Amino acid sequence: MTYCVAIKVNDGLVFTSDTRTSAGVDDVRTYNKMHVFEYPGERVFVLMSAGNLATTQSVLTQIRRDLAAPVVPMSLMLAKHMYDAAEYVGSLSVNAQKGVSQQSQFGGVDLRATLILGGQIAGEEPALYMIYPEGNCIASSPEMPYLQIGENKYGKPILDRIIHEDTSLEDAARCALVSLDSTMRSNISVGPPLDLSIIRTDGMQIDQKLRLDLDTPFYASLKESWARNIAAIFTNLPRFEWESEVSPQQDMLIDEIKPDQPPVRRIV
Structure with missing residues (x-):
């Protein structure tokens, strides 16, 4: 399993992914x-994958072959729009699944791969597309400014609460890493090291690219700070009525008063 998330905000794009492909007891x-x-000044693409590794490898190999070929009907360099690039990658994925299926000697193997393609072509706004195994794709939108593939349920709540189109790139990147951290805490099939890439709007290149492991100082600090502050916020949540120090149900009532004794009180 895997987990990848891509975020589109006004300032650009953020991509994060884990790198684990298996998590057996001894494997x-x-x-x-x-x-x-990356083609600085002209166009830049980031492709993330979840699913069958053979299918993904076939797609990547064909992309590179088309980029190196002198004459081809389509490639990432020839795409006029981001949507064209997404459709092109989708067609490669469908063909790869057919090819792997024909070469495989084993039946019942899941050959599907789901992809996220993001980037910018000069003259257009940055864009994100999720490419399904069937080859069709959908784009992110202001109402849904992020896309996820793989084990997405654990990391979704923080994205829903934090990410909107006005979020800064740095905050979006921190949110994406927290989303991954939440997923890793709940699912052993998602694991480090983590990859992070940032594309600034109209930058036409990767602005920041990081690989983060558990002992990377920044990531270790981020994890510790997030866990500590979540715990602190939790302890400050509103109390139930019966937890209050003084409530109508916990008034100190005087049962009887004797001249030579202090009042006897009963808590009800």
């Missing part, structure tokens, strides 16, 4: 799930 493996195709 933990990693694989790069974030792939950058």
Whole structure:
């Protein structure tokens, strides 16, 4: 399993992914799930993948072959719009699934791969597309400014609460990393190291690219700060009525008064 999230805000795009591909008791493996195709000043793409690794590898290989070929009907360099690029990658994914299926000697293997393609082509706004195994795609929107693939349920709540189109790139990046951290705490099949890439609007290149492990100082500090502040906020949540120090149900009532004794009180 995997978890990848891409966020689109006014200032640009944020991409984060884990690298774990298996998490058996004695078999933990990693694989790069974030792939950058960068042509500074002209266009930049980030492709993230979840699903069958053979299908993903076939798609990446064909993308690189088309980019290197002198004459091809379509490539990431020839795409006039981000939507065209997404459709192109979707067609490669469908063809790859067919090819892997024909070569496989085993039946019942899930060959599907879901992809996120994001980036910017000069003259257009940055864009994000989720590409389904069937080859069709959907774009992010102001109402849904982020896209997730893989094990997405654990990291979704923080995105819903924090991310909107006016969120800064840095806050979006922190939110994406917290989303990944929440997922890793609940699912062992998602794990470090984590990859983070940022594209600023009209920058036409990767502005920041990081690989973060559990002992990377920034990520370790982020994890510790998030856990500590969540615990602090939780302890300050409103109390139930019966937890109050003094409430109508906990008034101190005087049962009887004797001249030579202090009042006897009963809590009800």
